[in-house]
Amino acid sequence: MTPRVHEMLDGLRRVRLMLDTADLPPVRSSARTERDRGTRFVLVELNVVEQRYRVVLEVLEDGLPVTEVAMRHGVSRQTVHTWLRRYREAGMAGLVDRSRRPPQCAHQISAGMERMVCDLRRRNPRWGPWRLVHELRRQGVAGIPGRTSIYRVLDRNQLIEPFARRRRRALYRFEGFRISSLVPLWIMGRARAF
Numbered sequence: 001m002t003p004r005v006h007e008m009l010d011g012l013r014r015v016r017l018m019l020d021t022a023d024l025p026p027v028r029s030s031a032r033t034e035r036d037r038g039t040r041f042v043l044v045e046l047n048v049v050e051q052r053y054r055v056v057l058e059v060l061e062d063g064l065p066v067t068e069v070a071m072r073h074g075v076s077r078q079t080v081h082t083w084l085r086r087y088r089e090a091g092m093a094g095l096v097d098r099s100r101r102p103p104q105c106a107h108q109i110s111a112g113m114e115r116m117v118c119d120l121r122r123r124n125p126r127w128g129p130w131r132l133v134h135e136l137r138r139q140g141v142a143g144i145p146g147r148t149s150i151y152r153v154l155d156r157n158q159l160i161e162p163f164a165r166r167r168r169r170a171l172y173r174f175e176g177f178r179i180s181s182l183v184p185l186w187i188m189g190r191a192r193a194f
Helices: 003-021 048-060 066-073 077-095 111-123 129-138 147-156 179-188
Strands: none
Touching: 048 066, 048 077, 066 077, 111 129, 111 147, 129 147
C-alpha cells in the first residue's frame, strides 16, 4: 500500500474512534425523513474512501438491502456490489480509486529499445532520428521503430531540443482590374507583388 493509503486509513481510524467515544447521534448522509425530524445532525466532511466505507458498512453491519443503500447514496447497485467485493478482497485499501490506464499498449516501444536509442544518442549527440534508424538497421536490430517514434523517445528523455518548424512563405496574388494591368508582371517574368 502507498503512504497515502496508510494516511487515509489512519485518519479513518481516528475519526471512527472520535465518533465512537463522542456522545453524538449517528451521522446520516441522506436527506431528512419524517422519522428523523427530531434528531440532531452533525456535519462531517468525508473523502471518497470514507464515503465508500460507510456504504459498505451500511450493507454489511446494518444489514440494509443493496438497492436501498444504492438509491440513498445516488450510485448504481452494481457499484455498491463492486465496492463490497473489493472490500472483502483487500479491506479499506480496496476502496481507493484505481488507475484507469491500460496495463500495456500494443504499439509502445519496449524499454530495451528505448534504452538502446538513448544510449546511441548519448554516445553520438549530433545524430538525429534519421541517423539513429540507419545505425540501428546497420547493427541488425530487429523491430526498429519509425523515425517519428524515435524523435518522441528523444524528446521524452530530453535528449533533443524541439525546434520550431520553418513555415513556407505565403504566396501573394496580384489581381488587377483589367487583364492589361498584369502585362508589366508578364514582361518582368515571375515577380512577386507584396
